[in-house]
Amino acid sequence: MGTPERQLSSIEQRLLNDFQHDMPLEPRPFARLADSLGVTEQQVLSLLSRLQDEGVVSRVGPVFRPNRVGVSTLAALAVPPARLTEVAEQVNAFVEVNHNYEREHEFNLWFVVTAPDTRHLRGVLDEIARATDLEPLELPMLEDYFIDLGFPLQWA
Amino acid sequence: MGMISAPFPAMPGHHEQALVAAVQAGLPLVPRPFAAIADRIGLTEAEVIGRLRDLRDRGVFKRLGVVVRHRELGYDANAMVVWDIPDVQVSKLGTCLARFPFVTLCYRRPRRPPVWPYNLFTMIHGRDRNQVLARISELVDSCALDAVPHLALFSRRRFKQCGARYQPPCVHTTEHPR
CATH class of the missing domain: 3.30.70.3460 (Alpha-Beta Plaits)
Structure with a gap:
């Protein structure tokens, strides 16, 4: 834990910083992210998988408001x-x-x-x-x- | 024993419960994640997207996106800073504190006298302890909190961290700060 073991690329930094909110709710959301980063959908998916494997990304999904479901x-x-x-x-x-x-x-x-x-x-x-x-x-x-x-x- | 906040009106329908269960651990990292979820729970892709939009619009989600682990990014220090604020001022001061970008949670909670007098809880992240302490000073100055008793409870070990879940699995960790 602590500082990541490797230097994150600028694409990775943007991927982590820019998409914490408002993931597009449309059939191919990662393609939309890829467009705004200027990379391919497959690159976005690979980078997110790797960051998830490394523990930097917990998940890509919703953060529930307390006491709204349960x-x-x-x-x-x-x-x-x-x-x-x-x-x-x-x-x-x-x-x-x-x-x-x-x-x-x-x-x-x-x-x-x-x-x-x-x-x-x-x-x-x-x-x-x-x-x-x-x-x-x-x-x-x-x-x-x-x-x-x-x-x-x-x-x- | 203490009270527990009452649930909001129940989210109706077993389809929505199945949807919540399917997305709580995160979207599958595939080109069409909502189609993959739809297959699992017997809805169409369009229905999954529509229902997620509805949950978002109703405020069931705080946000939907990439959830990062701060410690893994070098945000090693976090303190739960608790404040004992006169009840009549807590909303005003809570709103003041919540405006700072490094304050990631700002909740009013009940006091539990005599052991626990604090009624406002803020979570403050930083790269190290000194940065967190400097940020607390900034809050005290900016929101005029000089006279308000407060405590910074820095975290030591993290035994478990995952999103709020209503079903397993959940990753267990025991990690020691440097």
Whole structure:
């Protein structure tokens, strides 16, 4: 991780920066991207496949707005440091957990739980509490002041 | 225990659920990705495109496009910066903070006294810790937050990262910052 192992080409940089939003919803979207980059559709597909293999691109697709399909909440646990790796793995084991980070605080494990409905979400949080013997802090989103998650990348 | 935000009106129809399930892990990287998805879930290409347009127009997606992993691009530092803002000011200040391009999330969340007094959460990315700290200072100055208690919770290890999903698979990772 960290800095990519190779220098990204200018085409790759544009591919990553310029198409974080507004993917064309038409039969051949990658051909449209290719046109604006001045390359072929096959080159766009090859570059995206490679960037995905390298882990630079997570996916090409939608980023869902929270709580529009299903429900979600941010949660945190204050884990005794000696147990952190073990508890992180217990939390990871739930398919409903989609981010899980160690952070610098007494509440040192932060994760997002997503489920089809409130009852399912409640059940997952209860199971995490039971499995870890720790009480999750539940911090569901109440208001979103932000418009978008894509942000302008600056190339070193 | 805390409350959970209520779901918005349910997205109707098993076709839409199947569509969400089919696209949540990303589009297939083929010339006609919507035709490939259509084949999988028993719709036509035109129906898939039409329904995705509808989901986009209804705001179910924040965006549709290339989803990059910031750490792999050298954005090694990220801090969840949390602020304890008087309730009457939180919308105004949240809107102020959300305008900065390096603020990638800006949410109001409930306080959980006594252990957790913070009610506004921002995610701030940077190439390193010092850049993130400089950006926090910029926010404090620009939005007049000098008197507002705040904390920067830098990330250490990433144990898991993937998009919100309602079905497996999801990649597990354990990565250590340098």
